Amino acid sequence: MSRETMTDAPADASEKAGVATDVVLETEGLKKHFDQSDGFLDRLLNAGQSVKAVDGVDLELRAGETLAVVGESGCGKSTLGRTLLNLHEPTEGTVRFRGEEIGGLSDREMRPYRSEIQMVFQDPLASLNPRQTVGDIVTAPMEVHGIGDSDADRTERAKELLERVGLKPSYIDRYPGQFSGGQQQRVGIARALAVEPDVIVADEPVSALDVSVQAQILNLLKNLQSELGLSLVLIAHDLSVIRQVASRVAVMYLGKIVETAPVRELFEEPKHPYTKSLLSAVPRIDPSARTDRVVLRGTVPSPIDPPSGCRFHTRCPAVIPGDDWSGSQAAFRRAFTFQTRVEGGDVDVDAVRRQMEGAEGGSASDEAVAERIVETTLPGEPRSLPDDAAERIREAARLLVDGDADAADRTLGELCLSPCADDEPARVDTGDDRWAACHRVDPEHDASVEPMEGTGAGSSG
Numbered sequence: 001m002s003r004e005t006m007t008d009a010p011a012d013a014s015e016k017a018g019v020a021t022d023v024v025l026e027t028e029g030l031k032k033h034f035d036q037s038d039g040f041l042d043r044l045l046n047a048g049q050s051v052k053a054v055d056g057v058d059l060e061l062r063a064g065e066t067l068a069v070v071g072e073s074g075c076g077k078s079t080l081g082r083t084l085l086n087l088h089e090p091t092e093g094t095v096r097f098r099g100e101e102i103g104g105l106s107d108r109e110m111r112p113y114r115s116e117i118q119m120v121f122q123d124p125l126a127s128l129n130p131r132q133t134v135g136d137i138v139t140a141p142m143e144v145h146g147i148g149d150s151d152a153d154r155t156e157r158a159k160e161l162l163e164r165v166g167l168k169p170s171y172i173d174r175y176p177g178q179f180s181g182g183q184q185q186r187v188g189i190a191r192a193l194a195v196e197p198d199v200i201v202a203d204e205p206v207s208a209l210d211v212s213v214q215a216q217i218l219n220l221l222k223n224l225q226s227e228l229g230l231s232l233v234l235i236a237h238d239l240s241v242i243r244q245v246a247s248r249v250a251v252m253y254l255g256k257i258v259e260t261a262p263v264r265e266l267f268e269e270p271k272h273p274y275t276k277s278l279l280s281a282v283p284r285i286d287p288s289a290r291t292d293r294v295v296l297r298g299t300v301p302s303p304i305d306p307p308s309g310c311r312f313h314t315r316c317p318a319v320i321p322g323d324d325w326s327g328s329q330a331a332f333r334r335a336f337t338f339q340t341r342v343e344g345g346d347v348d349v350d351a352v353r354r355q356m357e358g359a360e361g362g363s364a365s366d367e368a369v370a371e372r373i374v375e376t377t378l379p380g381e382p383r384s385l386p387d388d389a390a391e392r393i394r395e396a397a398r399l400l401v402d403g404d405a406d407a408a409d410r411t412l413g414e415l416c417l418s419p420c421a422d423d424e425p426a427r428v429d430t431g432d433d434r435w436a437a438c439h440r441v442d443p444e445h446d447a448s449v450e451p452m453e454g455t456g457a458g459s460s461g
């Protein structure tokens with residue numbers, strides 16, 4: 001981006017970028033795994049134990065667009081953002097900036113690209129040096145990248161930038177600690193703009209700020225993006241944050257992108273059950289519009305050993321029952337959750353017993369504890385399971401109480417089989433410029449799938 005573009009920028013980025021189809025930044029099969037081991041012995045013992053934070057991401061950022069990357073905490077969004085800037089070296093796959101491979105370049109080799117791609121961080125204060133004045137903070141990157149003819153010129157540019165981000169030029173001699181959180185984030189944005197980048201990756205830029213200030217910073221980013229023709233990656237866990245700002249959205253779950261769509265289409269008609277779950281947590285102006293609330297249970301599983309098949313299947317409200325299941329989809333979901341917890345050794349019999357004895361006094365019989373395990377481990381409203389499934393689940397609970405977790409596991413055996421656990425879903429086009437990776441949207445599976453009860457995650461998702 002030239003200095004001229006900053007001053008004479010068109011009102012709308014799309015004017016500059018034309019129909020925004022030029023790809024500025026692109027990843028293919030991008031992986032970032034963190035090795036868990038410290039030394040040789042660790043590596044030997046923990047062979048294959050790595051945190052698969054980003055695990056095969058194909059993504060493109062188009063000129064002049066704001067691409068939001070959303071997902072729960074721990075899905076790998078920040079790691080993806082940092083790998084885009086080569087702050088993390090990719091484990092596998094490519095990152096290309098305007099067609100040139102930048103993944104894995106050395107610091108020296110990255111230098112020309114650092115002025116093209118900048119990052120705005122979540123915690124503005126932590127990312128600003130408290131001992132530097134705002135002037136120093138904003139002019140330092142200009143010096144590194146040879147921007148400006150003299151100190152005086154750089155100071156002048158810094159003042160212009162402060163004004164552009166909504167701060168008074170006279171603040172140039174102040175220190176970060178003298179500002180509010182919102183103002184600090186404005187300084188962080190001014191610093192990112194100082195080298196006149198083409199791309200900004202903003203990692204949760206408002207999540208550390210008061211709600212009242214969040215909209216102001218988002219508006220600032222939106223205006224800057226459009227005035228300067230920036231391409232923006234906006235990382236957020238809160239979907240309400242991105243609605244007014246993003247052009248497109250990529251939904252991330254456990255290291256993978258599960259759905260992408262233009263922002264309006266995504267909000268109006270999400271296809272992936274994970275997207276539906278995230279969206280149903282977003283407050284709406286008209287509460288009556290919320291007809292399909294989906295409660296997302298539990299937390300994101302460990303990226304060290306992600307679930308097989310579709311990674312979301314262990315929590316997916318729309319998980320597809322195998323052909324042998326004779327009950328309802330909802331009953332299958334409950335039984336499958338029970339089986340997954342037993343398999344994963346996640347049922348804490350002692351805790352259940354302690355809780356019963358604490359609440360009810362005296363000692364709880366094994367039979368009562370087993371019953372309580374069934375009650376508490378099968379989530380949701382009690383709904384009838386097929387008789388054979390109910391009996392196997394009760395038997396497994398009794399075995400758990402007897403301390404024989406392996407037998408409990410064997411008893412459940414192949415009670416709950418699902419294509420979602422067996423096969424990784426392929427990307428399926430779900431409309432213009434959008435796709436989702438879910439067996440529910442795959443016509444091959446869709447025809448035979450019983451719609452979900454009351455969650456809106458039926459045949460369309």
Ligand SMILES: Nc1ncnc2c1ncn2[C@@H]1O[C@H](COP(=O)(O)OP(=O)(O)OP(=O)(O)O)[C@@H](O)[C@H]1O
Pocket residue numbers: 034051052053071072073074075076077078079080237303
């Ligand atoms: N340097 C690291 N070493 C080991 N594991 C890491 C490292 N950085 C991130 N992780 C792990 O990678 C996974 C993804 O983390 P990441 O921070 O990218 O997720 P996120 O979606 O941005 O979540 P959050 O919003 O909480 O930061 C997590 O399990 C995290 O613990």
